[in-house]
Amino acid sequence: MPDDALAQVRDQITKLDSELLRLLAERRKLTNEVAETKIRHHIPVRDVKREEQLLVKLIKEGQKAGLDAHYVTQLFHVIIEDSVLNQQAMLAERANPGSALPLNRVAFLGDKGSYSYLATQKYFSRRPGELLEVGCQSFSEIIHKVEHTEADYAVLPIENTTSGSINEVYDQLQHTQLSIIGELTHPIRHTLLVAKDTSISKIRTLYAHPQVFTQCSHFLAELGNVEVKTIDSTSSAMLKVSELQRDDVAAIGSEAGGSLYGLLAIKSNLANQKENHSRFIVVARDPVVVPLQVPAKTTLVMSTVQKPGALVEALMVLRDNRINMTKLESRPIPGNPWEEMFYIDMEGNVQDGPVQKALDALRAITRYVKVLGCYPSEEISPTKVAAANALSE
Ligand SMILES: O=C(O)C(=O)C[C@]1(C(=O)O)C=C[C@@H](O)C=C1
Structure with missing residues (x-):
């Protein structure tokens, strides 16, 4: 042409x-x-x-x-x-009313370009007010910033479809008075990023966050003779590669994040599973009210009494109140060997009858129950249309 x-x-x-x-x-x-x-x-x-x-x-x-x-x-x-x-x-x-801020100071792991940064951008793009990103080096620093009013919100990854729960975040939730006020899922598309035009066979050093290495273990096994260096966040990995400007050093991160550091993507889809998503929670000092017209989730943490079947009994309370549990996670209690804290995500609103009844029943049969937050559910399941329906005239 x-x-x-x-x-x-x-x-x-x-x-x-x-x-x-x-x-x-x-x-x-x-x-x-x-x-x-x-x-x-x-x-x-x-x-x-x-x-x-x-x-x-x-x-x-x-x-x-x-x-x-x-x-x-x-x-x-x-x-x-x-x-x-x-x-x-x-x-x-x-x-x-009155909760919208002119400036949302949001603490997250890493710096510009990290997955948490991209999730933060996505979540706050739908909310009023400007966004001020507060990059942090650890989950405890993130929580500390919100607790001490140096930030208004925190965005924390809580689970990944390939590598599972992020235990460190669950452990932080055990000790904080902050509330979960939102959630979002974000696709995690791991990409091999380099500073110079090069090829995979030349790469000798690879930087990434440990979670990323876990999620890309099959790709790493294929790579062979490469020194793997763990680093505190995806953005640190990308920054490192952009500073070194070598053709034998690469980072694993998102393509969108890499472009903020002038990096080139030389291979994408590195995760073991094709569908790789992370779920993030948004936490703040004050809980929010979720209108009843919006699908809500409630997260609670509890410890059961030490007797056979105690957890089953607690879960039956949810079933009896027709509450769908979307996640159950257990974590050890520091100082109490063999005892566990259970984290439960369920569909439902704390202002609504079934969740209130379930909470009352749980308080009666467990040692400890605390609502970590009730928030709008952002898992929007796509509506399916039967093929026959769509094709019939
Ligand atoms: O029609 C509505 O009630 C809408 O809210 C609009 C809309 C759409 O975007 O088309 C969105 C959500 C509803 O589930 C159905 C349709």
Whole structure:
């Protein structure tokens, strides 16, 4: 294609892309109007029936226009997820008048470009007020900053789909008075990052956070003769590589983070599992009120009495109150060998009957129960449309 013809088509594509963005922004405004109505009339944010109808219609229209069902579904899952999360954030803000800050000082692990930094950006992009990032070197420093009002919020990774729970964060939660006020999941796409144009075979030293090495153990086993150096955060690894400017040194981090340090990505998808996500919690000094129209989660920590079946009995309380437990984690109690603290995430709102009843029942049969927080659930399961439904005329 001659240069000017290529330029002309690209020009048209650029215009269409801008138009798409304008339309998406307009759609977002309309969904915010929907949220206003939902606030006034106490209607739940999520309406899966409406989403289903919308998807069926769009898949049919897409097929007529030559776009396959999978593509249309993927696109609209992203659009609807954004809409639900924005509406939830709006409702949460209204339920906590006066809580919005002009400046959100947020403590997180590492520096610019760390996964925690990217998660922080994502979470606060939906919230009013400016963001001031407070990078820290350890989880205890993060907690300390919020406890001593040097930061307003902390964003902490709590679990990863490949490497499991982050025990150190659970242990910090045992001793703090801070409350969990939010959660988010963020895709973790480990990439090999270098400062100079080079190849994998030349790499002799590799910097990464220990959790990252665990998540990429299969890739590391294949690498062979490389010195692996653990470092306190992904951003420190990227900074180190950008400072060294050598063609035999690499870091593992995200592509987005690496670009902040001028690093090049030479191999992506390094994690053992293709779907690699981390779940982060957001903590603050004061708890939040979660409106009942928003799906909520409650996290508690408890220790049971020392008798056979004590944990089962506690879990039965959840079942009896029809509460879905989404996570159970146990951690040792320092100084009390063989005793455990149990951390439970469950679906439900502390202001609602079932969770209140369950908490009362748990208080009666356990040694200790503390609610670590009740917060809007940000795990938005995508609405599925049966293929037959979408294809029928
Ligand atoms: O129509 C609504 O009730 C909306 O909130 C909008 C919308 C969407 O973005 O299309 C989002 C959430 C609901 O689950 C259904 C649809």
